[in-house]
Amino acid sequence: MALLEVKDIHTYYGNIHALKGISFEVDSGEIIALIGSNGAGKTTTLRTISGLMAPREGSIIYGGREISAMRADLLVLRGISMVPEGRGVFAKLTVEENLDMGAYIRSDGRVAEDLNSGYAMFPRLKERRKQFAGTLSGGEQQMLAIARALMSKPRLLLLDEPSMGLAPVLVDVVFEAIQRIASEGVTILLVEQNAHMALQIADRGYVLQSGEVAFSDTAASLQRNEIVQKTYLGID
Amino acid sequence: MFRNKSGEFSWVDFTIDVLRVLIVLAVVVGAWNTLSSGRISLAQWVNLFAAGLSQGSIYALIALGYTLVYGILLMINFAHGEVFMAGAFSAFFLAEALNQTGFLNAQPILAILLLFMFAGLVSMTVAVLVERFAYRPLRGSPRLVPLITAIGASFFLQYTFRGLYGSHFKAYPQVQLLQGTLQLGDISIPVTQIFVFSSALVLMFGLHWLVERTRIGKAMRAVSENKEVARLMGIDIDWVILFTFGVGGFLAGSAGVINGLFRPQGVNFYMGFIPGIKAFTAAVLGGIGNIPGAMLGGLFLGVIEAIGPNLVLAGLGIPGANQLKDVIAFTMLVLVLIFRPQGILGERLSETKA
Ligand SMILES: Nc1ncnc2c1ncn2[C@@H]1O[C@H](COP(=O)(O)OP(=O)(O)O)[C@@H](O)[C@H]1O
Ligand SMILES: [Mg+2]
Numbered sequence: 001m002a003l004l005e006v007k008d009i010h011t012y013y014g015n016i017h018a019l020k021g022i023s024f025e026v027d028s029g030e031i032i033a034l035i036g037s038n039g040a041g042k043t044t045t046l047r048t049i050s051g052l053m054a055p056r057e058g059s060i061i062y063g064g065r066e067i068s069a070m071r072a073d074l075l076v077l078r079g080i081s082m083v084p085e086g087r088g089v090f091a092k093l094t095v096e097e098n099l100d101m102g103a104y105i106r107s108d109g110r111v112a113e114d115l116n117s118g119y120a121m122f123p124r125l126k127e128r129r130k131q132f133a134g135t136l137s138g139g140e141q142q143m144l145a146i147a148r149a150l151m152s153k154p155r156l157l158l159l160d161e162p163s164m165g166l167a168p169v170l171v172d173v174v175f176e177a178i179q180r181i182a183s184e185g186v187t188i189l190l191v192e193q194n195a196h197m198a199l200q201i202a203d204r205g206y207v208l209q210s211g212e213v214a215f216s217d218t219a220a221s222l223q224r225n226e227i228v229q230k231t232y233l234g235i236d
Numbered sequence: 237m238f239r240n241k242s243g244e245f246s247w248v249d250f251t252i253d254v255l256r257v258l259i260v261l262a263v264v265v266g267a268w269n270t271l272s273s274g275r276i277s278l279a280q281w282v283n284l285f286a287a288g289l290s291q292g293s294i295y296a297l298i299a300l301g302y303t304l305v306y307g308i309l310l311m312i313n314f315a316h317g318e319v320f321m322a323g324a325f326s327a328f329f330l331a332e333a334l335n336q337t338g339f340l341n342a343q344p345i346l347a348i349l350l351l352f353m354f355a356g357l358v359s360m361t362v363a364v365l366v367e368r369f370a371y372r373p374l375r376g377s378p379r380l381v382p383l384i385t386a387i388g389a390s391f392f393l394q395y396t397f398r399g400l401y402g403s404h405f406k407a408y409p410q411v412q413l414l415q416g417t418l419q420l421g422d423i424s425i426p427v428t429q430i431f432v433f434s435s436a437l438v439l440m441f442g443l444h445w446l447v448e449r450t451r452i453g454k455a456m457r458a459v460s461e462n463k464e465v466a467r468l469m470g471i472d473i474d475w476v477i478l479f480t481f482g483v484g485g486f487l488a489g490s491a492g493v494i495n496g497l498f499r500p501q502g503v504n505f506y507m508g509f510i511p512g513i514k515a516f517t518a519a520v521l522g523g524i525g526n527i528p529g530a531m532l533g534g535l536f537l538g539v540i541e542a543i544g545p546n547l548v549l550a551g552l553g554i555p556g557a558n559q560l561k562d563v564i565a566f567t568m569l570v571l572v573l574i575f576r577p578q579g580i581l582g583e584r585l586s587e588t589k590a
Contacts, residue, residue, distance in 0.1 A: 052464060076470030088465035090458050101458050104451065105470035152470060 001064070003028040003187050004049070004156060009058030009068070011048045018044040020211040021058070026156070031178070031188045033198035033219060035232055036208030042191040043085050045208070046158045049189070050082040051075040062156070077105050081154035085161055085191075087145040091134025095125055098133050098144055102151030111151070118147035121177055139170035146177060156187045163194045175201055195232035199223045207232070252574060259571070266551035276546060279423045284542045290429040290498060292538020293436030297491035298515030299522070299530035300443060301363070301484030307525040308460040308480050311379070314386035315366050316488060317512020318393035323359030323489025324496050325397055325503045327351045328406050331496065335409035344413040348493070352435075355489035362393065363485025364478055372474070390508075398505040407502035414497060432498045439490055440531050446483065447527060456480055460525075510562070517569040523579025532580065541565055 004026040011019040019041050026032045034042050047053045049060055051072035060068040067075060081102075090098050099118055103111045119126035122143040128136060133144055142162055149157060159178065163171045171194070179201050182188050192198035199205055202219040207228065215225075222228050270276065276284075298320050305313045313319075331351055334340040340347045370385045414431050417424040447453040459466045459476045467473055495511070496503060518537045522529025544564045554560070572579065 050468065052467065072467040073470045073472050076468065082468050084465060084468060088462060088468070090461045090465070092461055093454065093457055097454050097457075100451065100454055101466075101469045101471070104455060148469075 001028075002026060002061075003063060004189070005059075005061040006045075006049065007059045007061070009045075009048055009055040009060065011044050011053055011055045013044075018211055019048065019055070022208070022211070022213055023058075024206045024213060024216065026187060026189055028155075028187055029182075029185065030203045031182050031190060031201055033195070033202035033205040034189065034191045034208055035193070035195040035198055035205055035222075035228075036214075037231070038193065039210075040208040041211040042208055043160055044211075046082060046160050046189070046191055050080060050158055076152050076154075079153070079155035080158065081149040081152050081156070082158040083142075083145045083149045083160060083162060085164070087138075087141045089133040089136070089141045089144050089148070091132060093133055094130055095133055095136070095144055096129040098148050099125075099151055102148035105152055114151055114153070118150060121180065122147055122173075139166050139173070142166060142170070142174055143177070146174070146181075150181065150186075154186060156189065157181065158189050158191075160191045161193060162190075163192060163197060171197060195228065199228075199233075256575065262552065263548050266548035268551065269553075270547050270551035273551075275550070281543070282423045283425070284546060285539060286425050286429050286433075288539035288542030289535060290432040290538070291541065292518075292535035293433050294491045294495050294498070294511065294534075295515045295518045295537050296531045296534025297436055297439060297487045297494070298511055299518040299534045300440075300527065301488045302516050302519040303522070303524055303527060303530040304456075304480050304484045306519070307527075308456065308477055309371075309375075310525075311371070311382055312386070312516065312524075313363075313366070313371075313481070313484075314383065314512075314516075315370070315389040315393065316363075316484065316515070317508035317510075318390045319359045319363045319366070319485050319508070320488040320492050320495075320511060320515075321397065321503070321505065321508030322362040322393060322492075323355035323485075324492025324507065325401070325505070326358040327355035327489070327493050328408055328496060328503050330354050331408050340409060341412050344411050348411065348497070351493045351496075352490050355493045356486040357489070359489025359492065360482045360485035363481040363488070367478055367481040372477075394505045394508075401505070403504060403506075405502040405504045407500060408496040411497060428498050432494050435490070435494060439487060443483070443487065443527070452476070452479060514562075514565050517565055517572075519579075520569060521572050521579055523581040526579065526581045529579055529581035536580075537565060537568060540568060 002025040006022060006024050008021045008023050009019055010017065010021055022041065022045055024032070034045060036042055044053065048055050051067070051070050051074070055068050058068070059066055062078065062080065067078070090101065093101065096115070099115055103114065119129070124140055125144055125147060128140065133141065136144060146159070146162065162174050162178070166174065175197055178188060178190065190198055190202060199219045199222055204216065205219050205222045206216040207214045207222070217225065223233070298316065301316045301319065302313060305311060331340065334347050334350070366389050370389045371382050374381050374385060414428045417426050418430060447456060455466065455471050455476050456479070458469065459471060459473055463473055514537060515534065518533035519530045520533070521537060522531070522533025541561045541564050545558050545560050549560055
């Protein structure tokens with residue numbers, strides 16, 4: 001059974017009809033890529049799933065339950081965690097305090113352990129743990145945002161353009177981390193303009209165009225698809 | 237000088253610079269006259285300073301409430317003076333009762349702690365109710381709207397207390413333990429002042445610990461920085477906002493007890509107005525939204541108010557200088573708004589938050 005089923009959702013910003021009936025599914029354990037050019041509706045899709053926005057129509061079924069009207073903070077309790085576009089680290093909190101905030105909902109005694117596995121994944125964060133997050137480089141902030149999102153022990157991790165603005169070396173570091181997270185059983189919905197990288201690690205992908213799903217396929221087929229190659233992979 | 241950033245002559249900058257020079261001149265001349273006349277002895281200066289610190293502690297505790305709420309909602313809670321009044325006023329009745337049973341002077345420390353808890357809880361409740369019913373339904377509306385409800389809430393609270401208890405001042409009973417003075421050489425400091433300053437310090441350290449070290453404190457900072465991302469952490473924003481109002485209320489209520497025990501004239505329904513505005517001034521002085529700023533701003537304003545009239549105004553030959561405390565406070569507010577709108581410790585509002 002699908003962990004997440006998005007069925008024909010319509011989301012608006014005031015009068016602007018941003019999502020015009022988007023549907024897709026994510027199975028447990030999959031890495032799903034959502035690709036599409038700027039303004040296609042990728043961020044809005046993630047914001048709608050995470051509960052930051054409510055769809056005006058359509059339904060979102062997660063773990064067998066309708067969640068489209070649920071608040072973001074309650075969805076975190078149910079295992080949905082998001083790394084927002086632009087990272088969204090708390091600049092005036094230290095690295096470690098940011099991670100503490102990731103574990104805000106937890107009351108079990110194993111937070112310290114998970115803090116250490118976060119540091120193990122990104123050793124640079126450990127070196128900078130007492131530093132304000134605002135002083136980190138873009139790449140370090142992205143690592144922090146990912147490590148922080150994992151502190152709530154999510155089942156479903158939503159990532160919005162984790163490669164944005166990063167040097168190629170760091171893009172590799174981040175994508176390796178995403179693969180490692182997936183291999184530990186976290187289901188991943190990955191939004192990327194960097195379709196090349198996303199499709200390399202994804203199982204399947206959906207291509208968004210002006211608020212609609214233009215087409216979808218396995219990641220391997222999408223990489224061979226002519227339209228995808230031309231439009232999103234820059235191959236003529 | 238006299239030029240704006242693009243290097244052209246500007247009348248506004250010219251006026252501001254002239255003002256700046258005149259103020260510095262007035263302060264220097266006034267202080268020089270006073271000090272050279274030797275009218276006030278060193279011991280007297282120390283006394284003025286200590287009294288200023290005490291009054292400033294009260295401003296600081298109230299100012300923290302303004303700054304906490306501003307930090308999280310970018311809103312000035314103009315009903316906060318009444319939150320202070322509600323705690324101070326309610327604790328008066330408890331103090332009376334404790335005095336009648338003799339408990340107040342038999343177990344003064346316990347009794348004072350009880351007063352703090354009671355006033356703190358009353359003010360906390362009032363602050364939380366004001367947030368819940370006057371502000372929350374209007375969150376997201378234009379900034380003027382909560383300002384108007386704040387004034388409404390202020391009047392509501394003032395006239396509720398007036399209706400219930402009349403408009404007379406009611407003085408707190410005396411606590412024997414706090415009477416008398418502490419003699420240090422030829423300087424004598426009233427015990428009350430030591431009590432005021434040290435209890436304010438304890439509360440401020442408590443707040444510092446809460447905000448810096450606890451999970452809810454970190455959540456307060458997270459919410460103040462980015463509400464949307466805070467929600468993605470699973471933080472219930474509404475709860476954190478309510479909690480923030482509650483903390484500010486508790487501090488204001490405690491300030492109410494301190495005020496009641498420190499200032500002999502007592503409590504009445506209107507008592508929150510002036511301290512409220514002064515504390516707001518202190519918060520702006522320190523940089524609104526900035527916690528250490530509110531503490532320093534409060535203490536600074538208290539000291540300036542105590543020393544300024546005697547040092548500067550009296551030196552300029554202005555009669556009845558001590559009656560002009562309030563003038564000093566509000567002049568400070570205007571000057572800060574002109575010369576350093578972001579306050580002493582604050583960042584620039586225009587770019588980051590406003
Ligand atoms: N805050 C907003 N207010 C109004 N329209 C918005 C807002 N955010 C996004 N949109 C519009 O919604 C559409 C989808 O945007 P978005 O989901 O951010 O796209 P993507 O993430 O794929 O670049 C775009 O047409 C964009 O202009
Ligand atoms: Mg986007």
